[in-house]
Amino acid sequence: MVPVTKPKGWVVLVLRLLALAATASATIVMGLNKETKTFVVATVGTTPIKATFSAKFQHTPAFVFFVIANGLVSFHNLVMISVNLFGKKLDYKGLRLAMIAIFDLLNTVLVSAGVNGAVYMAELGKYGNSHARWNKICDRFKTFCDHGGGAIIASFIGLALMIVISIISIVKLAKSKSNTPLLGEP
């Protein structure tokens, strides 16, 4: 069976564009995630004492890693799209497809680590942990939680797309140089 590569070229491009959009939006939404609220902490006599609390994404290392990981993956997708569109002749010792596959795999692992670290911190913030006496914060900082949740959903979509892109890259790599069928002895 003749491997069909020409019509498949635009499938990966569209997937990369979608993954770029997903991870870039996750980075931006989480990076700008900040909410400041003033609460009444105590009442002395008749005057309420107010204190200002703020929820920022930098307070949690998991969210910082989330922003950095999604930023790196969106940069990777950007580079891959530009190489696909403008650098069709770029090749380094015949290792072009191999490098694309390896970088796609590395970035899939990176975004997987980033999004899963952030989702459990978000779950802790939303439901708290009664056993450890950690109170939930989402009832007071609703916008912060909503934005964070949206960013995490976008990053999960980006993760799914990156897995599909990695599989396509590996299959392209395997089909290009060797003439063996898809299932067979190496």
Next chain:
Amino acid sequence: MTMTKRIITNLLRLIALGATVAAIVVMVTSHQSAEVFNLTFTAKFSNEPVFKYFVVAEAIACGYTLVVLILSSRSLLWRLIVILDAVMTAVLTSSISAALAIARVGKKGNSHAGWLPICGQVPKFCDHVTGALVCGFVAAIVYALLLVFSLYSALGPVFGVKP
């Protein structure tokens, strides 16, 4: 695949298998009770959803490694194995990343959210969980090495070397 490559791949898979099994066993057997102000404070791994996910993810990777080790004589599905190795690496890194995030909150707290660290009250539980996380980290790194090595050995002609 030559004998050397097969031996190295199986050795890496055995190390990963051992690391995942150790991570599961150490995490499941971690519990400690502490008395704070006449309140019994029981710390178990199942109180925290992250550690349950950690155990499940390591179990999935452990089962997959076992299946591939047993079926390694028939290499008809080597391309599927390479792809599943990549997926398992992503699963393992995700589990260790999530568990590390929550464990850091348990160890150092989060002053902005008012979350106090619990390692002062249950030090034995903290040490147990730390051990399990180290095993999980080793499993993730070994799986990353295994993935690179699987790509190298399974797609040998592409890299300009003989498989």
